[in-house]
Amino acid sequence: MTIAKKIDEFQRRSSWIRKMFEAGAQLKAEHGAENVFDFSLGNPNLTPPEKFEETLSDIIKNRASHAYMPNVGYPDVREAVAQFVSAEQEMALSGNDIIMTCGAAGALNVMLKALLDPGDEVMTPTPFFVEYGYYADNHGGVLKTVPTNADFTLDLNAIEEAVNEKTKVLLINSPNNPTGQVYSEESLNALGAMLEKKGKELNRTIYLISDEPYRKIVYDDTHVPSIFTCYKESMVATSYSKDLSVPGERIGFIAVNPNATYKSDLINGMALANRILGFVNAPALMQRAVGALQGTTVDISEYAGKRELLCDGLSACGYEFVKPAGAFYLFAKAPIADDVEFVNALQDELILAVPGSGFGGPGHFRIAFCVDDETIKNAMPGFEKAMERFK
Amino acid sequence: MTIAKKIDEFQRRSSWIRKMFEAGAQLKAEHGAENVFDFSLGNPNLTPPEKFEETLSDIIKNRASHAYMPNVGYPDVREAVAQFVSAEQEMALSGNDIIMTCGAAGALNVMLKALLDPGDEVMTPTPFFVEYGYYADNHGGVLKTVPTNADFTLDLNAIEEAVNEKTKVLLINSPNNPTGQVYSEESLNALGAMLEKKGKELNRTIYLISDEPYRKIVYDDTHVPSIFTCYKESMVATSYSKDLSVPGERIGFIAVNPNATYKSDLINGMALANRILGFVNAPALMQRAVGALQGTTVDISEYAGKRELLCDGLSACGYEFVKPAGAFYLFAKAPIADDVEFVNALQDELILAVPGSGFGGPGHFRIAFCVDDETIKNAMPGFEKAMERFK
Numbered sequence: 001m002t003i004a005k006k007i008d009e010f011q012r013r014s015s016w017i018r019k020m021f022e023a024g025a026q027l028k029a030e031h032g033a034e035n036v037f038d039f040s041l042g043n044p045n046l047t048p049p050e051k052f053e054e055t056l057s058d059i060i061k062n063r064a065s066h067a068y069m070p071n072v073g074y075p076d077v078r079e080a081v082a083q084f085v086s087a088e089q090e091m092a093l094s095g096n097d098i099i100m101t102c103g104a105a106g107a108l109n110v111m112l113k114a115l116l117d118p119g120d121e122v123m124t125p126t127p128f129f130v131e132y133g134y135y136a137d138n139h140g141g142v143l144k145t146v147p148t149n150a151d152f153t154l155d156l157n158a159i160e161e162a163v164n165e166k167t168k169v170l171l172i173n174s175p176n177n178p179t180g181q182v183y184s185e186e187s188l189n190a191l192g193a194m195l196e197k198k199g200k201e202l203n204r205t206i207y208l209i210s211d212e213p214y215r216k217i218v219y220d221d222t223h224v225p226s227i228f229t230c231y232k233e234s235m236v237a238t239s240y241s242k243d244l245s246v247p248g249e250r251i252g253f254i255a256v257n258p259n260a261t262y263k264s265d266l267i268n269g270m271a272l273a274n275r276i277l278g279f280v281n282a283p284a285l286m287q288r289a290v291g292a293l294q295g296t297t298v299d300i301s302e303y304a305g306k307r308e309l310l311c312d313g314l315s316a317c318g319y320e321f322v323k324p325a326g327a328f329y330l331f332a333k334a335p336i337a338d339d340v341e342f343v344n345a346l347q348d349e350l351i352l353a354v355p356g357s358g359f360g361g362p363g364h365f366r367i368a369f370c371v372d373d374e375t376i377k378n379a380m381p382g383f384e385k386a387m388e389r390f391k
Numbered sequence: 392m393t394i395a396k397k398i399d400e401f402q403r404r405s406s407w408i409r410k411m412f413e414a415g416a417q418l419k420a421e422h423g424a425e426n427v428f429d430f431s432l433g434n435p436n437l438t439p440p441e442k443f444e445e446t447l448s449d450i451i452k453n454r455a456s457h458a459y460m461p462n463v464g465y466p467d468v469r470e471a472v473a474q475f476v477s478a479e480q481e482m483a484l485s486g487n488d489i490i491m492t493c494g495a496a497g498a499l500n501v502m503l504k505a506l507l508d509p510g511d512e513v514m515t516p517t518p519f520f521v522e523y524g525y526y527a528d529n530h531g532g533v534l535k536t537v538p539t540n541a542d543f544t545l546d547l548n549a550i551e552e553a554v555n556e557k558t559k560v561l562l563i564n565s566p567n568n569p570t571g572q573v574y575s576e577e578s579l580n581a582l583g584a585m586l587e588k589k590g591k592e593l594n595r596t597i598y599l600i601s602d603e604p605y606r607k608i609v610y611d612d613t614h615v616p617s618i619f620t621c622y623k624e625s626m627v628a629t630s631y632s633k634d635l636s637v638p639g640e641r642i643g644f645i646a647v648n649p650n651a652t653y654k655s656d657l658i659n660g661m662a663l664a665n666r667i668l669g670f671v672n673a674p675a676l677m678q679r680a681v682g683a684l685q686g687t688t689v690d691i692s693e694y695a696g697k698r699e700l701l702c703d704g705l706s707a708c709g710y711e712f713v714k715p716a717g718a719f720y721l722f723a724k725a726p727i728a729d730d731v732e733f734v735n736a737l738q739d740e741l742i743l744a745v746p747g748s749g750f751g752g753p754g755h756f757r758i759a760f761c762v763d764d765e766t767i768k769n770a771m772p773g774f775e776k777a778m779e780r781f782k
Contacts, residue, residue: 002596002653003660004530007505010663043459053451056676060447066637068434102493102641102670109669113529114398134667138504139395205393246457248675250493262393269394272401276525278500279493283674284639285447 010134017358020343024352031350037379039367040352042177042329044245046298046370052244052289059288066284071275072267073100073253073282077291084294085255088215089228089236097258099270100282102250104213106274107237108135111209111254112169113277114269116141120168125154127331127361129177129211141168145360151322152181152331156190163198169207170195174224175214178359178366179331180324182218185225192231199233205261208234213252214327216243216297219304222325232259235266240290242328243297251286303328306369309376317384318391328370331361335390339365345389349382401525408749411734415743422741428770430758431743433568433720435636437689437761443635443680450679457675462666463658464491464644464673468682475685476646479606480619480627488649490661491673493641495604497665498628499526502600502645503560504668505660507532511559516545518722518752520568520602532559536751542713543572543722547581554589560598561586565615566605569750569757570722571715573609576616583622590624596652599625604643607634607688609717610695623650626657631681633719634688642677694719697760697767704771708778719761722752726781730756736780740773 021040028036072078078095086093101107112122112135122136126145136143146162149155159170170191174183183191192208199206210227215238218224227234239252256266274281281287310330311323321332334342339355343365346353356364369376412431419427463469469486477484492498503513503526513527517536527534537553540546550561561582565574574582583599590597601618606629609615618625630643647657665672672678701721702714712723725733730746734756737744747755760767 002598003505003656004508006508007660007663008656010667011659041459047454048457053454056451057448060444060451063438063444066439066639068432068638105669105671107669114394117395117397131667135669138668207393246675247459248457248672250671250674265394265399268402269398272398276401276522277529277668278496278498278526279670280496280641281639283641283677284637285676286674 016340020355023347027347027350027352035350037351037375037382039369039371039379040354042242042368042370043247044242044298044328044370045372046245046302048245049296049298051296052246052293055289055292056285059285064285064288069281069284071271071281073098074287074291077287080291080294081253081255085236089226089255091226091228091258093255093258096267097256097263099254099267099274100287101252101254101274102279102282103241103247103252104211104237104239105131106250106279106282107239107252107254108209108211109138109277110270110273110279111235111237112136112139112141113273114266115168115207117168119166121164121166122169122171123159123162123167124171125159127152127178127356127359127364129173130358132171152176152179154183154187154191156187156194159191160194160198163195163206165202165204167206169209171209171211173211175218175324175326177214177327178329178356178361179322180327180329181322182222182224182325185223185230188225188227188230195231195233205233210234210236212236212238213242217300217303217328218326219307220325224326228257232257233261235260244290244293245298249283249286251282251290253282303370306371306373306376309373310367310369313376313380314383317380317387319383319387328368330367330369331356331364332367334363334365335387337363339363342386342390345386346382349386351379351382351386407731411746414738418738418741418743426741428742428766428773430760430762430770431745433633433759433761434638435633435689435719435761436763437636437693439636440687440689442687443637443684446680446683447676450676455676455679460672460675462662462672464489465678465682468678471682471685472644476627480617480646482617482619482649484646484649487658488647488654490645490658490665491678492643492645492665493670493673494632494638494643495602495628495630496522497641497670497673498630498643498645499600499602500529500668501661501664501670502626502628503527503530503532504664505657506559506598508559510557512555512557513560513562514550514553514558515562516550518543518569518747518750518755520564521749523562543567543570545574545578545582547578547585550582551585551589554586554597556593556595558597560600562600562602564602566609566715566717568605568718569720569747569752570713571718571720572713573613573615573716576614576621579616579618579621586622586624596624601625601627603627603629604633605718608691608694608719610698611716613716615717619648623648624652626651635681635684636689640674640677642673642681644673694761697762697764700764700767701758701760704767705774708771708775709782710774710778719759721758721760722747722755723758725754725756726778728754730754733777733781736777737773740777742770742773742777
């Protein structure tokens with residue numbers, strides 16, 4: 001073997017996920033893609049808002065520069081983002097508190113590169129976005145998971161018990177992938193107070209990082225609270241991938257709490273990390289586009305409709321789940337303990353979903369409902385049949 | 392300190408470079424940017440070809456998707472790139488041998504992530520692009536430098552002596568930043584034979600990575616030889632930043648030698664690395680653009696003209712240098728041993744250049760001539776005065 005041992009091991013470890021995707025591709029080849037109900041990917045099915053394409057056209061017509069800019073991004077774009085985030089986070093930010101990044105995945109890698117010393121721990125509640133494990137490991141850190149309550153809300157006692165002298169980052173994701181849960185203001189305030197107390201006890205700054213790419217995709221007047229008001233040593237990682245339906249363009253940002261104790265070290269360190277990790281800067285054209293599109297989103301009511309369709313359908317079949325408050329994922333309980341076996345049973349009905357084990361949430365499966373309404377409707381007989389099989 | 396110790400140390404170590412840039416910014420603030428001769432940045436001054444903007448417009452008009460695609464890139468774009476690279480590398484490639492990346496910096500990080508085990512060495516000839524040190528370190532590797540000949544061509548004996556049981560990668564950059572040197576076919580063939588021999592002796596695959604973002608920017612009918620024909624365990628990292636003048640857009644690719652022994656491990660490992668490092672995929676819109684623009688470049692004769700202006704001017708002032716065969720850099724000998732002192736003396740003449748020490752080439756300074764002709768012409772009296780001061 002002449003590639004890195006770790007990369008080789010990662011490949012082996014995730015081979016069951018790959019096999020599952022290959023089985024899905026095989027099903028599509030056999031039965032025609034239109035006859036397979038694919039709920040496996042968080043690839044938004046809505047097209048970007050018309051205004052997004054118009055903005056791109058305008059930028060190109062105006063012959064905007066494609067040259068290097070500062071590693072942190074265009075000053076005017078950072079300023080526009082800061083203004084918008086000030087309202088979201090209920091705290092005044094300036095452009096200097098923003099770093100434009102290659103999506104939220106780029107943002108998280110830049111943050112962890114700038115923060116982690118070897119062996120530092122990144123703690124995250126389960127179930128969680130699996131990539132977090134790789135991101136922590138990329139920069140010499142270790143991902144540690146803590147359980148959540150049965151409804152996937154934060155279990156503050158579990159977190160408090162788990163925080164230790166190696167904890168550098170608490171990484172939360174709200175609205176959550178895969179559960180759709182949104183953490184309440186009350187729980188975040190309690191979390192902030194606890195982190196402050198533990199930080200003093202351990203004589204260590206514990207950073208709270210909130211990964212928020214689904215912040216704008218919420219239902220029933222759900223409010224996604226500010227993390228900046230609940231704890232000052234905090235940062236936001238996010239992207240426009242989901243709310244503008246442009247995940248292939250890799251555009252997002254980091255926002256640093258304007259009251260963070262070591263703000264300038266953080267900003268300078270992350271600017272360096274953005275450069276040396278090879279991102280260099282967020283794509284120029286997309287920076288300009290999102291700078292001009294603050295607050296623009298796809299029509300969220302479309303996802304709301306899909307959520308109702310799915311929840312009503314699954315309930316009627318007897319599935320148990322927490323109705324997602326945000327994002328476009330539903331994390332349902334499998335009728336048997338072995339979620340991989342159940343997902344295989346769904347494949348027999350030409351339904352593709354992802355086993356909860358892939359998210360550190362065994363006994364469940366994730367349905368990404370960023371698909372056509374017809375896909376949801378037409379999959380219901382299959383969902384019912386799979387449930388019947390194990391009842 | 393609550394950022395990573397290593398990042399903090401990197402900041403300190405490079406503080407002299409930052410100071411120098413700040414001094415340059417200060418000069419511009421004092422004297423007006425138009426009165427300062429800035430040769431410090433490899434930010435191309437030419438605007439992208441008209442065809443680039445037209446292609447972007449067409450893509451947007453056609454409402455191309457901005458969704459996720461495979462981590463390695465769009466199949467049709469990879470195919471178009473493979474066809475073009477087949478001609479450049481004088482060997483038939485397929486789209487499966489290509490991975491689209493966020494620029495060459497992204498490509499190099501993906502490659503090293505996929506290749507390096509802890510402590511593995513990446514060897515590169517001096518002077519070299521300083522970011523290489525960070526890229527190797529990011530992924531647990533160590534950068535080792537080997538000297539070149541006086542004219543910056545490869546010193547094969549030095550390389551052969553330096554290769555050891557920890558060497559995993561030989562990283563070359565031709566046309567070179569900062570010297571503009573292009574390695575000959577003869578030297579590359581000898582290098583390939585040597586690496587093959589050493590690999591057998593050490594029972595280890597030593598990869599040759601060629602960083603080639605300046606391949607299309609060459610002068611006087613210089614030919615940039617294929618590295619694929621000289622050594623089979625080889626890969627190319629490159630970008631469109633320089634030849635299309637779009638460095639802010641972060642678009643490039645990796646090409647793997649179709650005869651590489653572990654080709655599929657390499658491709659799969661790098662696809663995984665592209666994902667978990669947070670790049671996920673190269674920006675979608677720019678992938679489509681470059682896919683449609685294979686072989687299109689800015690007008691290289693403009694850089695050729697600047698090179699003549701600069702070389703004639705500096706020669707007349709008494710500077711010694713190897714005339715660059717490619718890229719838009721000239722690496723001149725400073726008239727005194729202390730290149731930082733000499734660059735400071737140039738700043739007294741409102742000329743900004745980068746000390747050779749920053750590239751592991753002390754006693755020299757780098758002039759980036761991707762600037763207006765007027766900047767080159769008007770800087771000459773200053774270059775002359777600085778030379779006179781130390782004669």
